[in-house]
Amino acid sequence: MHxxxxxxxxxxxxxxxxxxxxxxxxxxxxxxxxxxxxxFAAVAVGLEMCxxxxxxxxxxxxxxxxxxFFPLILIPMITxxxxxxxxxxxxxxxxxxxxxxxxxxxxxxxxxxxxNPLTALPAIIFVDVWHWTPFVFLLSxxxxxxxxxxxxxxxxxxxxxTWQTFKWVTFPMMKSVLLIALLLRTMDVFxxxxxxxxxxxxxxGDATELISLEIYRQTFRYFNMGKGAALxxxxxxxxxxxxxxxxxxxxxxxxxxxx
Amino acid sequence: xESERSTLYWVVFYSVIVVTVIFFFFPVVYLFMTSLKSRLxxxxxxxxxxxxxxxxxxxxxxxxxxxxxxxFNSIIVSFGSTxxxxxxxxxxxxALARFKIKGSKDISFFILSMRMFPPIxxxxxxxxxMSKFNLxxxxxxLICAYTVFNLAFVVWMMxxxxxxxxxxxxxxxxxxxxxxMQAFRKILLPLLKPSLVAVAIFCIIFSWSEFLFAxxxxxxxxxxxxxVICEFITWREVTWEQVSAAGSALIxxxxxxxxxxxxxxxxxxxxxxxxx
Numbered sequence: 001m002h003x004x005x006x007x008x009x010x011x012x013x014x015x016x017x018x019x020x021x022x023x024x025x026x027x028x029x030x031x032x033x034x035x036x037x038x039x040f041a042a043v044a045v046g047l048e049m050c051x052x053x054x055x056x057x058x059x060x061x062x063x064x065x066x067x068x069f070f071p072l073i074l075i076p077m078i079t080x081x082x083x084x085x086x087x088x089x090x091x092x093x094x095x096x097x098x099x100x101x102x103x104x105x106x107x108x109x110x111x112x113x114x115x116n117p118l119t120a121l122p123a124i125i126f127v128d129v130w131h132w133t134p135f136v137f138l139l140s141x142x143x144x145x146x147x148x149x150x151x152x153x154x155x156x157x158x159x160x161x162t163w164q165t166f167k168w169v170t171f172p173m174m175k176s177v178l179l180i181a182l183l184l185r186t187m188d189v190f191x192x193x194x195x196x197x198x199x200x201x202x203x204x205g206d207a208t209e210l211i212s213l214e215i216y217r218q219t220f221r222y223f224n225m226g227k228g229a230a231l232x233x234x235x236x237x238x239x240x241x242x243x244x245x246x247x248x249x250x251x252x253x254x255x256x257x258x259x
Numbered sequence: 260x261e262s263e264r265s266t267l268y269w270v271v272f273y274s275v276i277v278v279t280v281i282f283f284f285f286p287v288v289y290l291f292m293t294s295l296k297s298r299l300x301x302x303x304x305x306x307x308x309x310x311x312x313x314x315x316x317x318x319x320x321x322x323x324x325x326x327x328x329x330x331f332n333s334i335i336v337s338f339g340s341t342x343x344x345x346x347x348x349x350x351x352x353x354a355l356a357r358f359k360i361k362g363s364k365d366i367s368f369f370i371l372s373m374r375m376f377p378p379i380x381x382x383x384x385x386x387x388x389m390s391k392f393n394l395x396x397x398x399x400x401l402i403c404a405y406t407v408f409n410l411a412f413v414v415w416m417m418x419x420x421x422x423x424x425x426x427x428x429x430x431x432x433x434x435x436x437x438x439x440m441q442a443f444r445k446i447l448l449p450l451l452k453p454s455l456v457a458v459a460i461f462c463i464i465f466s467w468s469e470f471l472f473a474x475x476x477x478x479x480x481x482x483x484x485x486x487v488i489c490e491f492i493t494w495r496e497v498t499w500e501q502v503s504a505a506g507s508a509l510i511x512x513x514x515x516x517x518x519x520x521x522x523x524x525x526x527x528x529x530x531x532x533x534x535x
Contacts, residue, residue, distance in 0.1 A: 073280055198492065
Protein backbone atom coordinates (compact mmCIF):
# COMPACT_ATOMS: atom_id res chain seq x y z
CA MET A 1 0.00 0.00 0.00
CA HIS A 2 3.00 2.20 -0.48
CA UNK A 3 4.32 4.07 -3.44
CA UNK A 4 7.92 3.05 -3.40
CA UNK A 5 10.18 3.25 -6.39
CA UNK A 6 13.73 2.17 -5.72
CA UNK A 7 15.13 4.12 -8.64
CA UNK A 8 13.82 7.38 -7.14
CA UNK A 9 14.80 7.24 -3.48
CA UNK A 10 14.17 10.96 -2.96
CA UNK A 11 10.45 10.24 -3.14
CA UNK A 12 10.75 7.83 -0.23
CA UNK A 13 7.97 5.50 0.77
CA UNK A 14 4.61 7.18 0.57
CA UNK A 15 1.48 5.65 1.92
CA UNK A 16 -1.11 5.69 -0.84
CA UNK A 17 -3.89 3.47 0.48
CA UNK A 18 -5.24 1.21 -2.19
CA UNK A 19 -3.93 3.02 -5.21
CA UNK A 20 -1.62 0.18 -6.16
CA UNK A 21 -4.61 -2.10 -6.21
CA UNK A 22 -6.93 0.17 -8.12
CA UNK A 23 -4.28 0.82 -10.74
CA UNK A 24 -3.72 -2.92 -10.87
CA UNK A 25 -7.33 -3.84 -11.43
CA UNK A 26 -7.78 -1.21 -14.08
CA UNK A 27 -4.61 -2.12 -15.96
CA UNK A 28 -5.11 -4.29 -19.00
CA UNK A 29 -1.64 -5.77 -18.49
CA UNK A 30 -2.69 -7.31 -15.20
CA UNK A 31 -5.85 -8.82 -16.61
CA UNK A 32 -3.94 -10.11 -19.62
CA UNK A 33 -1.36 -11.76 -17.37
CA UNK A 34 -4.09 -13.16 -15.17
CA UNK A 35 -6.00 -14.52 -18.14
CA UNK A 36 -2.87 -16.11 -19.58
CA UNK A 37 -2.14 -17.76 -16.25
CA UNK A 38 -5.66 -19.15 -16.08
CA UNK A 39 -5.48 -20.43 -19.67
CA PHE A 40 -2.08 -21.92 -18.98
CA ALA A 41 -3.34 -23.59 -15.82
CA ALA A 42 -6.48 -24.97 -17.45
CA VAL A 43 -4.83 -26.36 -20.57
CA ALA A 44 -1.54 -27.56 -19.08
CA VAL A 45 -3.00 -29.09 -15.94
CA GLY A 46 -5.88 -30.60 -17.92
CA LEU A 47 -3.53 -32.30 -20.35
CA GLU A 48 -1.21 -33.43 -17.57
CA MET A 49 -4.09 -34.99 -15.66
CA CYS A 50 -5.46 -36.87 -18.67
CA UNK A 51 -2.09 -38.06 -19.96
CA UNK A 52 -0.69 -38.88 -16.55
CA UNK A 53 -3.73 -40.86 -15.50
CA UNK A 54 -3.98 -42.68 -18.83
CA UNK A 55 -0.32 -43.59 -18.61
CA UNK A 56 -0.80 -44.84 -15.06
CA UNK A 57 -3.67 -47.08 -16.20
CA UNK A 58 -1.40 -48.40 -18.93
CA UNK A 59 1.38 -49.15 -16.48
CA UNK A 60 -0.92 -50.73 -13.92
CA UNK A 61 -0.19 -54.29 -15.05
CA UNK A 62 2.74 -56.60 -15.27
CA UNK A 63 4.78 -56.59 -18.43
CA UNK A 64 8.35 -57.23 -19.42
CA UNK A 65 10.65 -54.26 -19.05
CA UNK A 66 8.37 -52.34 -16.70
CA UNK A 67 11.18 -51.76 -14.24
CA UNK A 68 13.28 -50.19 -16.99
CA PHE A 69 10.58 -48.02 -18.57
CA PHE A 70 9.14 -46.76 -15.31
CA PRO A 71 12.11 -44.73 -14.00
CA LEU A 72 12.83 -43.35 -17.47
CA ILE A 73 9.41 -41.71 -17.60
CA LEU A 74 10.01 -40.05 -14.24
CA ILE A 75 13.18 -38.30 -15.37
CA PRO A 76 11.59 -35.01 -16.54
CA MET A 77 10.01 -34.50 -13.13
CA ILE A 78 13.32 -34.58 -11.27
CA THR A 79 15.19 -32.56 -13.84
CA UNK A 80 16.12 -29.12 -12.57
CA UNK A 81 13.58 -26.58 -13.92
CA UNK A 82 16.25 -24.30 -15.27
CA UNK A 83 17.71 -27.18 -17.27
CA UNK A 84 14.24 -28.07 -18.54
CA UNK A 85 13.97 -24.54 -19.91
CA UNK A 86 17.42 -24.88 -21.38
CA UNK A 87 16.71 -28.19 -23.11
CA UNK A 88 13.52 -26.96 -24.71
CA UNK A 89 14.89 -23.62 -25.71
CA UNK A 90 17.50 -25.59 -27.58
CA UNK A 91 14.95 -28.00 -29.07
CA UNK A 92 12.69 -25.17 -30.21
CA UNK A 93 15.53 -23.21 -31.79
CA UNK A 94 14.54 -22.22 -35.31
CA UNK A 95 17.92 -22.79 -36.92
CA UNK A 96 19.04 -26.11 -35.54
CA UNK A 97 16.45 -27.27 -33.01
CA UNK A 98 15.10 -30.78 -33.08
CA UNK A 99 11.45 -29.79 -32.76
CA UNK A 100 11.74 -27.20 -35.52
CA UNK A 101 13.31 -29.83 -37.72
CA UNK A 102 10.44 -32.25 -37.10
CA UNK A 103 7.91 -29.49 -37.76
CA UNK A 104 9.64 -28.65 -41.03
CA UNK A 105 9.58 -32.32 -41.98
CA UNK A 106 5.83 -32.52 -41.60
CA UNK A 107 5.43 -29.31 -43.54
CA UNK A 108 4.74 -26.65 -40.91
CA UNK A 109 6.00 -23.27 -42.06
CA UNK A 110 5.80 -21.48 -38.71
CA UNK A 111 8.44 -23.53 -36.97
CA UNK A 112 10.17 -20.96 -34.75
CA UNK A 113 7.70 -21.55 -31.97
CA UNK A 114 9.21 -19.49 -29.17
CA UNK A 115 9.72 -16.27 -31.15
CA ASN A 116 6.21 -16.19 -32.54
CA PRO A 117 3.69 -14.53 -30.17
CA LEU A 118 0.95 -16.87 -31.34
CA THR A 119 2.78 -20.12 -30.70
CA ALA A 120 4.94 -19.16 -27.72
CA LEU A 121 2.24 -19.84 -25.12
CA PRO A 122 1.29 -23.26 -26.56
CA ALA A 123 4.99 -24.07 -26.69
CA ILE A 124 5.58 -23.38 -23.01
CA ILE A 125 2.38 -25.25 -22.17
CA PHE A 126 3.84 -28.18 -24.07
CA VAL A 127 7.03 -27.95 -22.03
CA ASP A 128 5.07 -27.86 -18.79
CA VAL A 129 3.15 -30.95 -19.88
CA TRP A 130 6.43 -32.69 -20.64
CA HIS A 131 7.82 -31.67 -17.28
CA TRP A 132 4.91 -32.54 -15.02
CA THR A 133 2.87 -35.32 -16.59
CA PRO A 134 5.22 -37.82 -14.88
CA PHE A 135 4.18 -36.32 -11.55
CA VAL A 136 0.49 -37.06 -12.12
CA PHE A 137 1.52 -40.44 -13.50
CA LEU A 138 3.52 -41.30 -10.39
CA LEU A 139 0.81 -40.26 -7.93
CA SER A 140 -1.92 -42.09 -9.86
CA UNK A 141 0.12 -45.25 -10.26
CA UNK A 142 1.02 -45.35 -6.58
CA UNK A 143 -2.66 -45.13 -5.69
CA UNK A 144 -3.75 -47.61 -8.36
CA UNK A 145 -1.29 -50.17 -7.07
CA UNK A 146 -2.59 -49.72 -3.54
CA UNK A 147 -6.28 -50.18 -4.42
CA UNK A 148 -7.99 -53.15 -2.81
CA UNK A 149 -8.54 -56.12 -5.12
CA UNK A 150 -11.99 -57.25 -3.99
CA UNK A 151 -14.12 -54.59 -5.75
CA UNK A 152 -12.52 -55.53 -9.06
CA UNK A 153 -13.18 -59.20 -8.51
CA UNK A 154 -16.77 -58.45 -7.57
CA UNK A 155 -17.22 -56.37 -10.72
CA UNK A 156 -15.79 -59.20 -12.80
CA UNK A 157 -18.15 -61.72 -11.27
CA UNK A 158 -21.07 -59.39 -11.94
CA UNK A 159 -20.01 -59.36 -15.57
CA UNK A 160 -19.05 -55.69 -15.83
CA UNK A 161 -17.29 -54.59 -19.00
CA THR A 162 -13.87 -52.96 -18.85
CA TRP A 163 -15.41 -49.53 -19.33
CA GLN A 164 -18.05 -50.14 -16.65
CA THR A 165 -15.39 -51.33 -14.22
CA PHE A 166 -13.38 -48.22 -14.88
CA LYS A 167 -16.32 -45.88 -14.53
CA TRP A 168 -17.92 -47.38 -11.44
CA VAL A 169 -15.01 -48.99 -9.61
CA THR A 170 -11.62 -47.54 -10.56
CA PHE A 171 -12.51 -43.91 -11.07
CA PRO A 172 -14.48 -43.31 -7.85
CA MET A 173 -11.63 -44.80 -5.83
CA MET A 174 -9.11 -42.63 -7.65
CA LYS A 175 -11.02 -39.40 -7.29
CA SER A 176 -9.29 -38.10 -4.17
CA VAL A 177 -5.76 -38.67 -5.42
CA LEU A 178 -6.59 -37.07 -8.75
CA LEU A 179 -7.99 -34.07 -6.92
CA ILE A 180 -4.79 -33.79 -4.89
CA ALA A 181 -2.69 -33.93 -8.04
CA LEU A 182 -4.93 -31.34 -9.68
CA LEU A 183 -4.66 -28.87 -6.82
CA LEU A 184 -0.92 -29.31 -6.37
CA ARG A 185 -0.36 -28.77 -10.07
CA THR A 186 -2.61 -25.70 -10.18
CA MET A 187 -0.70 -24.12 -7.33
CA ASP A 188 2.56 -24.94 -9.09
CA VAL A 189 1.42 -23.18 -12.24
CA PHE A 190 1.06 -19.97 -10.27
CA UNK A 191 4.58 -20.47 -8.98
CA UNK A 192 6.04 -21.29 -12.38
CA UNK A 193 8.93 -19.03 -13.18
CA UNK A 194 12.28 -20.65 -14.01
CA UNK A 195 11.37 -22.42 -17.23
CA UNK A 196 9.57 -19.46 -18.77
CA UNK A 197 12.26 -17.08 -17.65
CA UNK A 198 14.97 -19.02 -19.40
CA UNK A 199 12.92 -19.78 -22.51
CA UNK A 200 11.19 -16.50 -23.32
CA UNK A 201 11.51 -14.08 -20.36
CA UNK A 202 7.80 -13.45 -20.82
CA UNK A 203 8.18 -12.51 -24.45
CA UNK A 204 7.90 -12.18 -27.35
CA GLY A 205 6.12 -8.96 -26.39
CA ASP A 206 4.12 -10.19 -23.42
CA ALA A 207 2.89 -13.42 -25.00
CA THR A 208 4.13 -15.65 -22.17
CA GLU A 209 3.94 -13.14 -19.36
CA LEU A 210 2.24 -15.10 -16.60
CA ILE A 211 1.54 -13.53 -13.22
CA SER A 212 4.80 -14.64 -11.62
CA LEU A 213 6.79 -13.03 -14.45
CA GLU A 214 4.69 -9.90 -14.21
CA ILE A 215 5.57 -9.63 -10.51
CA TYR A 216 9.22 -10.05 -11.37
CA ARG A 217 9.05 -7.40 -14.08
CA GLN A 218 7.26 -4.84 -11.91
CA THR A 219 9.53 -5.34 -8.93
CA PHE A 220 12.97 -6.11 -10.20
CA ARG A 221 12.92 -4.46 -13.62
CA TYR A 222 10.84 -1.34 -13.02
CA PHE A 223 11.71 -1.33 -9.29
CA ASN A 224 8.10 -0.61 -8.52
CA MET A 225 7.99 -2.34 -5.13
CA GLY A 226 4.46 -1.28 -4.22
CA LYS A 227 2.86 -2.55 -7.39
CA GLY A 228 4.84 -5.77 -7.35
CA ALA A 229 3.77 -6.41 -3.78
CA ALA A 230 0.14 -5.69 -4.64
CA LEU A 231 0.36 -8.24 -7.46
CA UNK A 232 1.97 -10.75 -5.13
CA UNK A 233 -0.88 -10.29 -2.64
CA UNK A 234 -3.50 -10.92 -5.31
CA UNK A 235 -1.65 -14.05 -6.36
CA UNK A 236 -1.37 -15.11 -2.75
CA UNK A 237 -5.12 -14.86 -2.25
CA UNK A 238 -5.70 -17.16 -5.21
CA UNK A 239 -3.14 -19.65 -3.87
CA UNK A 240 -4.62 -19.53 -0.37
CA UNK A 241 -8.06 -20.35 -1.74
CA UNK A 242 -6.67 -23.31 -3.66
CA UNK A 243 -4.62 -24.52 -0.71
CA UNK A 244 -7.62 -24.34 1.63
CA UNK A 245 -9.46 -26.68 -0.73
CA UNK A 246 -6.36 -28.85 -0.91
CA UNK A 247 -6.09 -29.14 2.85
CA UNK A 248 -9.74 -30.08 3.14
CA UNK A 249 -9.27 -32.88 0.62
CA UNK A 250 -6.08 -33.84 2.37
CA UNK A 251 -7.77 -34.20 5.74
CA UNK A 252 -10.52 -36.29 4.20
CA UNK A 253 -7.91 -38.48 2.55
CA UNK A 254 -6.09 -38.90 5.84
CA UNK A 255 -9.20 -40.03 7.63
CA UNK A 256 -9.93 -42.49 4.81
CA UNK A 257 -6.48 -44.08 4.89
CA UNK A 258 -6.42 -44.20 8.66
CA UNK A 259 -9.93 -45.51 9.09
CA UNK B 260 -5.59 -63.47 -18.17
CA GLU B 261 -2.69 -61.62 -19.78
CA SER B 262 -1.60 -64.60 -21.85
CA GLU B 263 -4.99 -64.73 -23.56
CA ARG B 264 -4.39 -61.34 -25.14
CA SER B 265 -3.49 -61.43 -28.80
CA THR B 266 -0.12 -60.55 -30.29
CA LEU B 267 -1.63 -57.43 -31.81
CA TYR B 268 -2.57 -56.21 -28.35
CA TRP B 269 1.01 -56.50 -27.16
CA VAL B 270 2.43 -54.88 -30.29
CA VAL B 271 0.17 -51.85 -29.82
CA PHE B 272 0.81 -51.82 -26.10
CA TYR B 273 4.57 -51.84 -26.44
CA SER B 274 4.63 -49.24 -29.21
CA VAL B 275 2.62 -46.86 -27.05
CA ILE B 276 4.92 -47.48 -24.09
CA VAL B 277 8.09 -47.07 -26.12
CA VAL B 278 6.88 -43.86 -27.78
CA THR B 279 5.97 -42.30 -24.42
CA VAL B 280 9.23 -43.34 -22.86
CA ILE B 281 11.18 -41.82 -25.74
CA PHE B 282 9.10 -38.66 -25.49
CA PHE B 283 9.88 -38.22 -21.82
CA PHE B 284 13.41 -39.52 -21.75
CA PHE B 285 14.98 -38.44 -25.00
CA PRO B 286 15.23 -34.65 -24.45
CA VAL B 287 17.51 -35.24 -21.47
CA VAL B 288 19.65 -37.64 -23.48
CA TYR B 289 19.75 -35.09 -26.25
CA LEU B 290 21.10 -32.48 -23.85
CA PHE B 291 23.91 -34.81 -22.92
CA MET B 292 24.57 -35.63 -26.57
CA THR B 293 24.80 -31.94 -27.37
CA SER B 294 27.38 -31.44 -24.67
CA LEU B 295 29.58 -33.97 -26.47
CA LYS B 296 29.24 -32.33 -29.86
CA SER B 297 31.70 -29.99 -31.45
CA ARG B 298 30.41 -26.59 -32.42
CA LEU B 299 30.26 -27.57 -36.10
CA UNK B 300 28.00 -30.50 -35.31
CA UNK B 301 25.51 -28.29 -33.46
CA UNK B 302 24.79 -25.52 -35.89
CA UNK B 303 23.43 -27.71 -38.65
CA UNK B 304 19.99 -28.54 -39.93
CA UNK B 305 18.89 -31.35 -39.83
CA UNK B 306 20.26 -32.11 -36.36
CA UNK B 307 22.96 -34.77 -36.27
CA UNK B 308 22.43 -37.93 -34.26
CA UNK B 309 25.73 -39.56 -35.16
CA UNK B 310 28.88 -37.60 -34.63
CA UNK B 311 32.38 -37.93 -33.25
CA UNK B 312 32.04 -37.18 -29.52
CA UNK B 313 34.41 -34.71 -27.95
CA UNK B 314 34.81 -33.46 -24.39
CA UNK B 315 36.01 -30.06 -25.59
CA UNK B 316 32.78 -28.37 -24.49
CA UNK B 317 33.14 -29.71 -20.94
CA UNK B 318 36.71 -28.45 -20.77
CA UNK B 319 35.71 -25.06 -22.16
CA UNK B 320 32.74 -24.69 -19.85
CA UNK B 321 34.78 -25.45 -16.76
CA UNK B 322 37.80 -23.34 -17.70
CA UNK B 323 36.24 -20.23 -19.23
CA UNK B 324 34.03 -19.59 -16.23
CA UNK B 325 34.96 -20.47 -12.66
CA UNK B 326 32.35 -23.21 -12.69
CA UNK B 327 34.04 -25.15 -9.89
CA UNK B 328 33.61 -22.16 -7.63
CA UNK B 329 29.89 -22.00 -8.42
CA UNK B 330 29.58 -25.74 -8.06
CA PHE B 331 31.12 -25.40 -4.64
CA ASN B 332 28.65 -22.62 -3.82
CA SER B 333 25.78 -24.87 -4.81
CA ILE B 334 27.09 -27.66 -2.61
CA ILE B 335 27.64 -25.40 0.43
CA VAL B 336 24.23 -23.79 0.13
CA SER B 337 22.33 -27.04 -0.40
CA PHE B 338 24.02 -28.89 2.42
CA GLY B 339 24.04 -25.89 4.74
CA SER B 340 20.35 -25.23 4.50
CA THR B 341 19.58 -28.95 4.65
CA UNK B 342 21.50 -29.42 7.90
CA UNK B 343 19.93 -26.35 9.52
CA UNK B 344 16.42 -27.37 8.44
CA UNK B 345 16.90 -30.96 9.57
CA UNK B 346 18.09 -30.02 13.06
CA UNK B 347 15.35 -27.48 13.76
CA UNK B 348 12.72 -29.20 11.68
CA UNK B 349 13.04 -32.56 13.38
CA UNK B 350 12.86 -31.00 16.83
CA UNK B 351 9.80 -28.98 15.87
CA UNK B 352 8.22 -32.04 14.30
CA UNK B 353 8.87 -33.98 17.52
CA ALA B 354 7.12 -31.32 19.53
CA LEU B 355 4.15 -31.27 17.17
CA ALA B 356 3.89 -35.03 17.10
CA ARG B 357 4.34 -35.83 20.76
CA PHE B 358 3.07 -32.97 22.89
CA LYS B 359 -0.51 -31.93 23.23
CA ILE B 360 -0.21 -28.38 22.01
CA LYS B 361 -3.33 -26.33 21.61
CA GLY B 362 -3.97 -25.86 17.91
CA SER B 363 -1.06 -28.05 16.88
CA LYS B 364 -3.00 -29.15 13.84
CA ASP B 365 -3.44 -25.55 12.75
CA ILE B 366 0.26 -24.92 13.31
CA SER B 367 1.12 -27.91 11.14
CA PHE B 368 -1.12 -26.73 8.35
CA PHE B 369 0.27 -23.25 8.63
CA ILE B 370 3.77 -24.66 8.26
CA LEU B 371 2.71 -26.72 5.27
CA SER B 372 1.23 -23.66 3.60
CA MET B 373 4.67 -22.03 3.80
CA ARG B 374 5.83 -24.61 1.34
CA MET B 375 2.98 -23.84 -1.03
CA PHE B 376 3.72 -20.16 -0.84
CA PRO B 377 4.82 -18.91 -4.27
CA PRO B 378 8.53 -17.97 -4.02
CA ILE B 379 8.10 -14.92 -6.23
CA UNK B 380 5.66 -13.45 -3.72
CA UNK B 381 8.11 -14.04 -0.89
CA UNK B 382 10.96 -12.69 -2.97
CA UNK B 383 10.12 -9.03 -2.40
CA UNK B 384 10.21 -8.98 1.42
CA UNK B 385 13.16 -11.37 1.53
CA UNK B 386 15.06 -9.22 -0.93
CA UNK B 387 14.41 -6.10 1.15
CA UNK B 388 15.44 -7.74 4.41
CA MET B 389 18.55 -9.20 2.93
CA SER B 390 19.65 -5.85 1.59
CA LYS B 391 19.00 -4.30 5.00
CA PHE B 392 21.12 -6.88 6.80
CA ASN B 393 23.83 -6.82 4.13
CA LEU B 394 23.24 -10.46 3.33
CA UNK B 395 22.87 -9.98 -0.41
CA UNK B 396 25.35 -12.01 -2.41
CA UNK B 397 26.44 -14.13 0.54
CA UNK B 398 26.08 -17.87 0.83
CA UNK B 399 24.74 -17.41 4.35
CA UNK B 400 21.89 -15.26 3.05
CA LEU B 401 20.97 -17.89 0.52
CA ILE B 402 21.08 -20.62 3.15
CA CYS B 403 18.62 -18.59 5.26
CA ALA B 404 16.26 -18.11 2.33
CA TYR B 405 16.24 -21.81 1.44
CA THR B 406 15.82 -22.85 5.04
CA VAL B 407 12.43 -21.10 5.14
CA PHE B 408 11.10 -23.47 2.50
CA ASN B 409 13.05 -26.57 3.50
CA LEU B 410 12.09 -26.22 7.13
CA ALA B 411 8.40 -26.38 6.27
CA PHE B 412 8.95 -29.55 4.32
CA VAL B 413 11.08 -31.18 7.03
CA VAL B 414 8.60 -30.39 9.81
CA TRP B 415 5.68 -31.72 7.82
CA MET B 416 7.35 -34.95 6.72
CA MET B 417 9.11 -35.71 9.99
CA UNK B 418 5.95 -35.12 11.98
CA UNK B 419 4.32 -37.84 9.98
CA UNK B 420 7.25 -40.22 10.35
CA UNK B 421 7.48 -39.63 14.11
CA UNK B 422 3.76 -40.20 14.55
CA UNK B 423 4.17 -43.57 12.86
CA UNK B 424 6.51 -44.71 15.65
CA UNK B 425 4.70 -45.88 18.80
CA UNK B 426 5.08 -43.48 21.69
CA UNK B 427 5.40 -46.38 24.16
CA UNK B 428 9.01 -46.93 23.10
CA UNK B 429 10.12 -43.60 24.48
CA UNK B 430 7.85 -43.84 27.48
CA UNK B 431 9.44 -47.14 28.42
CA UNK B 432 12.89 -45.58 28.07
CA UNK B 433 11.88 -42.65 30.23
CA UNK B 434 10.54 -44.98 32.90
CA UNK B 435 13.98 -46.58 32.84
CA UNK B 436 15.45 -43.21 33.82
CA UNK B 437 16.34 -41.51 30.58
CA UNK B 438 15.46 -37.86 30.19
CA UNK B 439 13.22 -36.83 27.33
CA MET B 440 16.14 -35.56 25.28
CA GLN B 441 18.05 -38.79 25.86
CA ALA B 442 15.03 -40.83 24.85
CA PHE B 443 14.74 -38.74 21.72
CA ARG B 444 18.40 -39.19 20.88
CA LYS B 445 18.90 -42.81 21.79
CA ILE B 446 15.55 -44.35 20.92
CA LEU B 447 13.81 -42.23 18.33
CA LEU B 448 16.68 -40.93 16.20
CA PRO B 449 18.10 -44.34 15.25
CA LEU B 450 14.62 -45.42 14.19
CA LEU B 451 14.15 -42.26 12.13
CA LYS B 452 17.45 -42.55 10.32
CA PRO B 453 16.14 -43.82 6.97
CA SER B 454 13.38 -41.19 6.93
CA LEU B 455 15.90 -38.49 7.82
CA VAL B 456 18.10 -39.49 4.92
CA ALA B 457 15.16 -39.40 2.52
CA VAL B 458 13.98 -36.01 3.72
CA ALA B 459 17.54 -34.68 3.58
CA ILE B 460 17.92 -35.74 -0.02
CA PHE B 461 14.69 -33.99 -0.94
CA CYS B 462 15.97 -30.81 0.68
CA ILE B 463 19.27 -31.09 -1.14
CA ILE B 464 17.57 -31.59 -4.49
CA PHE B 465 15.29 -28.64 -3.85
CA SER B 466 18.07 -26.24 -2.88
CA TRP B 467 20.30 -27.55 -5.63
CA SER B 468 17.71 -26.78 -8.29
CA GLU B 469 16.40 -23.52 -6.91
CA PHE B 470 16.82 -20.62 -9.28
CA LEU B 471 14.69 -17.62 -8.38
CA PHE B 472 16.20 -16.72 -5.00
CA ALA B 473 19.70 -17.50 -6.16
CA UNK B 474 19.12 -15.24 -9.11
CA UNK B 475 17.71 -12.34 -7.11
CA UNK B 476 19.86 -12.52 -4.01
CA UNK B 477 23.31 -13.01 -5.52
CA UNK B 478 25.41 -11.00 -7.92
CA UNK B 479 28.91 -12.36 -8.26
CA UNK B 480 30.38 -14.16 -5.28
CA UNK B 481 27.65 -16.48 -4.07
CA UNK B 482 26.09 -17.42 -7.40
CA UNK B 483 24.94 -21.01 -7.69
CA UNK B 484 24.94 -23.24 -10.75
CA UNK B 485 21.40 -22.55 -12.05
CA UNK B 486 22.13 -18.83 -12.14
CA VAL B 487 25.35 -19.40 -14.04
CA ILE B 488 23.56 -21.57 -16.55
CA CYS B 489 21.09 -18.80 -17.12
CA GLU B 490 24.00 -16.46 -17.77
CA PHE B 491 25.33 -18.64 -20.54
CA ILE B 492 22.26 -17.59 -22.44
CA THR B 493 22.49 -14.08 -23.75
CA TRP B 494 20.51 -12.61 -26.59
CA ARG B 495 23.66 -12.16 -28.62
CA GLU B 496 25.05 -15.64 -28.52
CA VAL B 497 24.43 -18.93 -26.81
CA THR B 498 27.31 -21.37 -26.59
CA TRP B 499 25.05 -24.38 -26.70
CA GLU B 500 27.70 -27.05 -26.31
CA GLN B 501 29.08 -25.41 -23.17
CA VAL B 502 25.74 -24.67 -21.60
CA SER B 503 24.68 -28.26 -22.28
CA ALA B 504 27.79 -29.47 -20.50
CA ALA B 505 27.04 -27.22 -17.52
CA GLY B 506 23.39 -28.34 -17.55
CA SER B 507 24.35 -32.01 -17.64
CA ALA B 508 26.76 -31.45 -14.77
CA LEU B 509 23.93 -29.84 -12.82
CA ILE B 510 21.36 -32.60 -13.28
CA UNK B 511 23.62 -35.64 -12.84
CA UNK B 512 23.79 -35.34 -9.05
CA UNK B 513 20.02 -34.84 -8.90
CA UNK B 514 19.33 -37.95 -10.95
CA UNK B 515 21.78 -39.95 -8.88
CA UNK B 516 20.29 -38.76 -5.59
CA UNK B 517 16.74 -39.39 -6.74
CA UNK B 518 17.68 -42.97 -7.34
CA UNK B 519 18.22 -43.38 -3.60
CA UNK B 520 14.89 -41.81 -2.61
CA UNK B 521 12.78 -43.72 -5.15
CA UNK B 522 10.94 -45.36 -2.30
CA UNK B 523 9.92 -42.01 -0.83
CA UNK B 524 9.34 -40.15 -4.09
CA UNK B 525 5.54 -40.23 -3.99
CA UNK B 526 5.34 -39.28 -0.32
CA UNK B 527 7.83 -36.48 -0.65
CA UNK B 528 6.28 -34.95 -3.72
CA UNK B 529 2.74 -35.00 -2.40
CA UNK B 530 3.72 -33.89 1.13
CA UNK B 531 2.60 -37.24 2.41
CA UNK B 532 -0.89 -36.82 1.00
CA UNK B 533 -0.52 -40.01 -1.01
CA UNK B 534 0.98 -43.03 0.63
CA UNK B 535 2.44 -45.97 -1.19
